[in-house]
Amino acid sequence: xxxxxxxxxxxCAEGRAANLPCNHSTISGNEYVYWYRxxxxxxxxxxxxxxxxxxxxxxASLIITEDRKSSTLILPHATLRDTAVYYCIxxxxxxxxxxxxxxxxxxxxxx
Amino acid sequence: xxxxxxHPSRVICKxxxxxxxxxxxxxxxxxxxxxxxxxxxxxLMLMATSNEGSKATYEQGVEKDKFLINHASLTLSTLTVxxxxxxxxxxxxxxxxxxxxxxxxxxxxxxxxxxx
Numbered sequence: 001x002x003x004x005x006x007x008x009x010x011x012c013a014e015g016r017a018a019n020l021p022c023n024h025s026t027i028s029g030n031e032y033v034y035w036y037r038x039x040x041x042x043x044x045x046x047x048x049x050x051x052x053x054x055x056x057x058x059x060a061s062l063i064i065t066e067d068r069k070s071s072t073l074i075l076p077h078a079t080l081r082d083t084a085v086y087y088c089i090x091x092x093x094x095x096x097x098x099x100x101x102x103x104x105x106x107x108x109x110x111x
Numbered sequence: 112x113x114x115x116x117x118h119p120s121r122v123i124c125k126x127x128x129x130x131x132x133x134x135x136x137x138x139x140x141x142x143x144x145x146x147x148x149x150x151x152x153x154x155l156m157l158m159a160t161s162n163e164g165s166k167a168t169y170e171q172g173v174e175k176d177k178f179l180i181n182h183a184s185l186t187l188s189t190l191t192v193x194x195x196x197x198x199x200x201x202x203x204x205x206x207x208x209x210x211x212x213x214x215x216x217x218x219x220x221x222x223x224x225x226x227x
Binding site: 045100 | 115117145147154155156157160202206215216217218220223
């Protein structure tokens with residue numbers, strides 16, 4: 001699976017949009033981009049995933065560049081409860097295999 | 112979404128004793144579950160893949176005789192840390208995917224193990 005690069009930390013004001021970037025320049029054609037987050041001392045939580053089209057669900061939006069070498073996770077109205085470590089993971093579609101976690105981005109939402 | 116539970120959530124044991132951690136998929140059957148370990152301020156590291164009805168597959172560097180995995184049913188996998196030592200103190204997390212939804216991997220809440 002391709003490697004991802006994320007900034008180690010970011011701050012965001014409560015109520016504002018949080019935009020978390022991820023670089024995955026070696027992604028291959030059949031690899032999806034997944035986002036998970038981990039709130040302190042809890043198990044990771046699935047957020048969203050996509051292949052090449054932008055995706056949106058009740059939690060977030062995922063914007064993937066046309067060349068698929070990078071993506072951005074958008075939390076439209078961040079709350080204090082969104083403070084967590086966000087992991088961007090690239091994985092083969094349909095894979096039953098494990099997820100490989102990098103260091104992620106520590107998002108701190110401030111009042 | 113699908114729910115995965117772990118028990119216990121927190122355990123303290125003495126050095127040399129064994130500890131069993133349970134991972135259950137509550138509303139779906141999981142032929143495959145995964146066990147991860149997370150040390151403070153670090154990311155999750157895969158320890159082993161638990162397959163129902165067969166032997167677990169361990170990652171390089173993980174001792175299979177020390178971390179015993181049993182996946183006896185489609186909803187339960189157990190991890191036993193044998194002869195625990197203080198360096199085994201960590202946050203242990205399991206995960207599973209519902210059938211036909213491999214893109215969604217659901218994680219348990221984790222078990223905090225402290226070996227004194």
